[in-house]
Amino acid sequence: MSNTRTELAALGEFGFINHIHKQIKIYNSSTKKGIGDDAAVIQPTANEVTLVSTDLLVEKIHFDLTYTPLKHLGYKAIAVNVSDIAAMNGKPEQVTVGIAVSNKFSVEALDELYAGMRLACEQYHVDIIGGDTTTSTSGLVIAVTVIGKAQPQQVVYRNTARPSDIICVTGDLGAAYLGLQLLEREKQEFLANPSMQPQLFDYEYVIGRQLKPEARMDIIYELADMGIVPTAMIDISDGLASEILHICSQSKVGAVIFEDKIPLDKETYEVALNQFSLEPTTCALNGGEDYELLFTISQKDYEKIKNHSDISFIGYITEDKSTHLITRGNQQVPLKAQGWQHF
Amino acid sequence: MSNTRTELAALGEFGFINHIHKQIKIYNSSTKKGIGDDAAVIQPTANEVTLVSTDLLVEKIHFDLTYTPLKHLGYKAIAVNVSDIAAMNGKPEQVTVGIAVSNKFSVEALDELYAGMRLACEQYHVDIIGGDTTTSTSGLVIAVTVIGKAQPQQVVYRNTARPSDIICVTGDLGAAYLGLQLLEREKQEFLANPSMQPQLFDYEYVIGRQLKPEARMDIIYELADMGIVPTAMIDISDGLASEILHICSQSKVGAVIFEDKIPLDKETYEVALNQFSLEPTTCALNGGEDYELLFTISQKDYEKIKNHSDISFIGYITEDKSTHLITRGNQQVPLKAQGWQHF
Structure with a gap:
């Protein structure tokens, strides 16, 4: 400039x-x-x-x-x-x-x-x-x-997921939210002490995810190449939990999600725990603005996609309309959306 | 409510x-x-x-x-x-x-x-x-x-008017601008004396033109019925002068406009002169937000449209790139856009 x-x-x-x-x-x-x-x-x-x-x-x-x-x-x-x-x-x-x-x-x-x-x-x-x-x-x-x-x-809608479909998510989650927390913290420190130097270079990944998100058009072209049309899809702007609940309520189905399958970058993990004492899973479930894709596929399509390095298979759709997270400790807890409250 | x-x-x-x-x-x-x-x-x-x-x-x-x-x-x-x-x-x-x-x-x-x-x-x-x-x-x-x-x-663009085309305008102009002036004046008076009663009922037309403008879709359907495709068209949001200059500069032509052909409602005329000591023509040329249509037609189409009660024929397109207004006193003055300066 x-x-x-x-x-x-x-x-x-x-x-x-x-x-x-x-x-x-x-x-x-x-x-x-x-x-x-x-x-x-x-x-x-x-x-x-x-x-x-x-x-x-x-x-x-x-x-x-x-x-x-x-x-x-x-x-x-x-x-x-x-x-x-x-x-x-x-x-x-x-x-x-x-x-x-x-x-x-x-x-x-x-x-x-x-x-x-x-x-x-x-x-x-x-x-x-x-x-x-x-x-x-x-x-x-x-x-x-x-x-x-x-x-x-x-065209893939939100209201067409079916029982036994596999729930897929691209990339990793929670980083954009933690990037925002870091930027906000630095701002407050700067306001308190304007002579400070920002110390953000250690956390380039999570800050980049907040400031310069990418739309996953690459995945859309790859799905087309693999001959896969998801059964339902939404982008993750308000946090994974909120988006899963949108798909489930609009499709009139439920879901089971496995905590250990939720994709987290190691920098996300470290910043969450060491900088903010936050559960990394909570950041992935409720932090917004990752702009990754959440989609469901028929089981028959799983073979075509299972080795994709940037897609995680985090759970499945159920006929029962409740939505649950199975924790690392093998406990079943209801999935709740906190998302962003703009008003 | x-x-x-x-x-x-x-x-x-x-x-x-x-x-x-x-x-x-x-x-x-x-x-x-x-x-x-x-x-x-x-x-x-x-x-x-x-x-x-x-x-x-x-x-x-x-x-x-x-x-x-x-x-x-x-x-x-x-x-x-x-x-x-x-x-x-x-x-x-x-x-x-x-x-x-x-x-x-x-x-x-x-x-x-x-x-x-x-x-x-x-x-x-x-x-x-x-x-x-x-x-x-x-x-x-x-x-x-x-x-x-x-x-x-x-589809009718702005850059396709041709020399000798007739310049047409729908409805009447300047009223929305004067409606705004009345509303602003009442506001200032109210701020100075909050116990006053607004006196706007005498000027329903010009105030209605400011608060509730209509898009002239009726004219679009009528032109289609008459088999007329204008040679160029623009809506009048920034004042007649500004819009004529857009058509002329984009079409690389000029125009002659006759002041006595510019359509004015009698309430517009009265409010301009008696309430604000403004030239009614100036309000029509430079007042915005009338959302009437300004368009040009081939001379061959004039017969089909000449008796339309809500379309005025205000001038013609010239090969010479200058734009002029011929005043009621038969003087030729250059047309200038004042429009709205938003910045």
């Missing part, structure tokens, strides 16, 4: 839109008209359905600019939306970006935010096709709508 | 989504799956393109809750987005709604906002298919994305 500071007022709303527009690259032939008219124009693929999802990121609720680099924030705003399309077993192609921002932001600061969004768009092959940029009297709000596509028979 | 007050925290985020979901009606068979999964699913029509537009409405920038009823605000949030689809000559079918709202809002207050959105959805036959509701540490932010459709050859 250069040291130049250009006021947004110097460009004006239309000037700023033109400035952003010039830097945007289009990856998908389905994008017929992007920024520059009253609406964007998309050419749907014959025999495919359109998927649409919207997420808001609000300053002081979803992010804290004292420790969130704007470039990371831009990346995350796109990634978390792409994750919703992944969770439908679809392919993301377009996004619109609405930004409400205070005058205190310079053009250079917004350029950083957009640089992160462009990086995510390159990563996921997604086109920024429109949006709205306006003043805010207070904090920064980012509203992203993502548009994707899928063949109708490939 | 009842006097009961239910805190948002009593329902929680998922509880609130369920509460809203139950009241939503689906009008379009293209909506395959609405609220309740990671993304909504839309079935595109064969041989039609998808249109997408996003608009933000931010408290204290776009609306003032001291004089904006929440129901009207909800209606407006949908209508202004539908207007963007109208401006492409398309048909709106779905919206997603993102809301960031402070804890001070009750469930009943958000119900009013959604009641207005549902009313607009009924009016324009649009389905609420998803969104996001979250806390805000400060003001209310509403992010709406609208999805529509059109046959590819029917």
Whole structure:
């Protein structure tokens, strides 16, 4: 980021839109008209359905600019939306970006935010096709709508898990939550003693998981290659327990989860126990923002997927509608969602 | 609005989504799956393109809750987005709604906002298919994305006006701006003297135009019935002058506009002159938020449309790239956009 500071007022709303527009690259032939008219124009693929999802990121609720680099924030705003399309077993192609921002932001600061969004768009092959940029009297709000596509028979919902299906989860869990705890702790220490040096370099993994999450599109493409259509799927934004309960209540089934099968990175484990005296399993069950995928498969598909190094098989779906965790000590405890309480 | 007050925290985020979901009606068979999964699913029509537009409405920038009823605000949030689809000559079918709202809002207050959105959805036959509701540490932010459709050859852009095309405008202009001036004046008077009674009943038309604008979908359907595809089109959100300049610069043409052809309601005329000592023409040229349509047609289409009671023919497109207003006194003055300066 250069040291130049250009006021947004110097460009004006239309000037700023033109400035952003010039830097945007289009990856998908389905994008017929992007920024520059009253609406964007998309050419749907014959025999495919359109998927649409919207997420808001609000300053002081979803992010804290004292420790969130704007470039990371831009990346995350796109990634978390792409994750919703992944969770439908679809392919993301377009996004619109609405930004409400205070005058205190310079053009250079917004350029950083957009640089992160462009990086995510390159990563996921997604086109920024429109949006709205306006003043805010207070904090920064980012509203992203993502548009994707899928063949109708490939779309995977939350309400279609069936008894005896195997419950799968990608990657590892709890790290993003612990990254947030570390960042918050450093912030409080910095506020108490502004001359301190942040000591975060030991925990790059968990902090990276909080600041720059990835949507698991890689898994979606691999499932397609393996010829597997999950029976149900959701992305893990509010914690594993909450998402399992969503699948179970919507599918009218229950589940049994084994604590020792829940995937944890060793840094997650160490930070949870040694830095915060937290149960690592609790962080995985109730910590949010990992953006991994939780899905169920038919038993017949297990052979195709069982050796995948980044997928864990953590339990199974039951006809009985209760949901339980079998602990390491072989105790059966009811699964409860704590998730995030936004209100 | 009842006097009961239910805190948002009593329902929680998922509880609130369920509460809203139950009241939503689906009008379009293209909506395959609405609220309740990671993304909504839309079935595109064969041989039609998808249109997408996003608009933000931010408290204290776009609306003032001291004089904006929440129901009207909800209606407006949908209508202004539908207007963007109208401006492409398309048909709106779905919206997603993102809301960031402070804890001070009750469930009943958000119900009013959604009641207005549902009313607009009924009016324009649009389905609420998803969104996001979250806390805000400060003001209310509403992010709406609208999805529509059109046959590819029917889509009308801003950059396709041609020399000698006739410039048309629907309805009348300037009223929404004057409505805002009246509301702002009443607010200041109320703040100075809280025992005063508002005296707005004399100006129902201009105030209604500010608080409850309509998207001109009626005109879009009529143009289709008359067999007219405009050569270029835009909706008038920032004032007539600004929108004409958008069409001219994007189409690489100029325009001549006749002051005496610009449509003004007689209440607009009276409020401008008698209440604010403003030139009515200036209000029409530079006042925003009328959400009327500005479009150009081929001369050959004029016969089909010339007797339409709600369309005015205000000038023509020129090959010469300058844009001029011919005043009532027959003077030629350059057209300048003042519009809204958001930054």
